[in-house]
Amino acid sequence: MFISSNFDSGNIEVIAAEQPDAIRLRIRADHQSDFFQWFHFKLYSQADVEHRLVIEGVDKAAYPDGWKGYQAMASYDREHWFRVPTEFDGENLLITHAPEQETVYYAYFVPYSYERHQDLLQAAQQSSWVEQRLLGQTLDGRDMTLLVVGEPSPEKLNIWITARQHPGESMAEWFVEGLLHRLLDDDDGVARLLLQKATFFIVPNMNPDGSARGHLRTNAKGVNLNREWQTPSMEKSPEVYLVRQAMVDSGVDMFLDIHGDEAIPYNFVAGCEGNPGYDERLEQLENAFKNALLAATPEFQVEHGYERSAPGEANLTVGSANVGETFNCLSFTVEMPFKDNDGIPNLETGWSDIRSQQFGYDTLAAIHAVADQLR
Template identity: 30%
Template sequence: MAQTVNEVLRNLHPQRNTFTFDDGVIITSDFDSGNLWKCLKKRVEPVEVTEQQFIDDSKSEELKQSEEIKSEPPKQEGFDEYEIWIAPDSIPYQEEISYRTWFFFSITGFPKDMKTIRFRVMNMSNQGKLISYGLKSVFIEFSHQDHLKFIRENQPMFRQPWKRIKAKVDHEKGAEGMKMYFHHQLKPTQDTKDVLYFAFTYPYTFEDVNRSIEEVKAECSKNDHYFHKQTIIKSLEGRDIDLITITANNKSLEELEPVIENEHIIKQNPELQAKRFDKPCIMVTSRVHCGETPGSYMLQGMLDLLMDFTKPYAKILLETFVFKIIPCLNPDGVARGYWRNDTSGVNLNRHYTDPSPLEQPTIYGTVQAIIHAHSHLNLKYYTDLHGHATKRGCFVFGNSIADQKLNIEQILLAKLMSMNSINFDLSESNFSDESNNKKDGKGMGRDSSGRAATYRLTQIVHSFTMECNYATGMRNNTLKPRLDLQNRQILKKEESYVTDIGSQFYKVNGWKSPVFDSEVFKDVGRAYLISILDIEQLNPLPRILKNFDETFETALDRLRKDIDRDLKKPQNIFKSKKGAGGGFKPEFEIIIGNKKDVDENLEKLQVEEDNNH
């Protein structure tokens, strides 16, 4: 039988290539989520500097007067540089040159005399702002034997100790897009067979998504908790869109969940449907934009918290809620190493209002799951997880809710997150129609995003898009110590450097907003669930209480009054065009550094709202 055009294209992977060079170096992107379109080795010769030029350039004013410089210019040596090109989104299906940001490849075969390996990305989309914020590529290194073990045991990429490169990253405008330069110093003991991986930022592959699901399944089985996986629909390339159910086995009902009655949803034996529980539902989705790995790390933070049975959070969360999770909304793009779109060249986060089961099947299936959860499972919280390339910080987009009391409840959850996470920035969050009404170049707006469509479909108060910038934020929060309510103890020692403002992680940057790593993203995910426990008055280790005698009800009412007061100000950040330009300050917020510089920077701040989000 002759293959269709799509079947032929499905087997083409222009992002996955292997390049072998005359010095023995092998560079490959031939793996899940890899992207390296072209690669050339180029010899960069030194720029000749005459002795007089060197003297003129080196003189200080004092030396110019004494005329005592007699040094010769240092000898310059040429070096090899690898020029790399990123495959655009949506190829081989679309010929139009689209987003080009994500790269991910490995290197081996290092010559014994190689001390530094240098790269020049030739055709990147303009990410100069991220680089100016401090973003650097990440790397991981394996010995030959460790790499064999890594492959043999099918270890997840997201569990590896990824590090940011130490060297400076430069960029400039080029003929094919932005050029990005970076280099990496090899270890003196670097062996020829060692393997290094480089990526634009912390990778989280499609295989990682499936590995994470298997980890959760194993932990649930080991701890006698409920786990269910249902493939609700297939992507355009035939990958599974899985709906995961996680909860404790308490409050189970005799009947199973009803089947999603829709001809496009994959039929499942009614006897194999998920169990039904008398609990409200929390729904989380991620990776509608395939390169936005911070979203997967936020979700991983949630899953790690739910599976950490050494702490009290997991037991309470699982006994109180049913979790419905779709961990990857754009699996084709993730697997192919795209940055934003799907194989059709579409921004899937603009198709929740009226998705086509044939053209946007992953979103169609997700909308059916949302409607099903609302109709039958008491859907109470929904959040869609993203990364952000322009607006700094970790924040949420909410919805414009006319009812003042309900609007305060919406903002309350975000305020609680700012009290549970150093890096979550309430001042950058937005709860107005202003962002929804913006249109992208194709006339599509955020009113068709998952968050906005879910609110219209369900009217649930807490329907968020949660974002983390890839690089850094605008400000830090101070966290009050946790109160152990059972033992009436103040827990002054933090369990992680991410929640400890006194840690080296914050100190190294002068206690300004740090350069984010994957642990920051995970922490924001954890803070979301912990803040839900606060709002439900169930947190065993709260930060929001003033003392052991204050009740949750009193504390939450106090915070509601704060929000109400700020909403009544002539300008408040919840309707401000500039986000941080309003008069609201989150409780316990600090900005450490030169106050004059900070004030001047805030005055000059012009947040470029990314129309594509």
């Protein structure tokens, strides 16, 4: 029996792995940070034997409430992922599973590999609508890549979408893949009409270093990018610095920052009601978008989510708040669950890569519904 995590986005430390019923593991914290929750590893062992994998000390993870009701994900082929029986005892996470094959992968959520990220960029570039721009380099020397979809012009709207500021929230890039699939479909009426009105600026992965390193929340220097938007720097947060400069160059009429939430088992959005510049126009735009997304998909809801910020008390280091205030535009953080959407549960997969893709696909209809109101 052997456990490996020496691969893209791998993360686990082995304490003991001599017996199938007594495997002890620990999650490695993000580099130069105390954040941890993401895990991704491969088990080599005997098939059809029940294994008990205890991940110890998860009560000290970034979001302990995220373990309540959580079921780990597993895959034999790294394409099709399913949930396996998982319990949280208040201190440790216990995964109980009898693998049907001699090797199996386990992960906190369906991984989105750096290789798939590269494939997504190159596949998008095959569309005549798409220009791939290199904004610069990360601290580990990876590319910060922007996809520009549509022909920019002063008359057109500038719609920005970023994903994976927090690298462990891999559902965010699955969302972008689904949105791009629809946006680049020449036979889709919503996409064709939108590209007549708007140019899309899409960053599928804001944190490629953290993604490859198996981090939950930070970049190569242990920095939470979604607290860097007020004063980003090339020394600490080049990812935000480069993207924000590109936003200044283009202007922003709408911004969606795509995330995942560890604890709340629903899809929801967080707006800019706490911004100093928030007014009736922005409130009406927010309500119009939420109503359009409710109409577009039953996977979205507005009953569960974060507490609303008090007027003038927004945290302007956060991406959506900062961009909304800087550009006086409609700006949301979009959150998806790590667990399941309890409004429409799926016991086999919970929330998944496929559902994340579909949510991104459906969100394009809500963008279309508010496009004419953005300016």
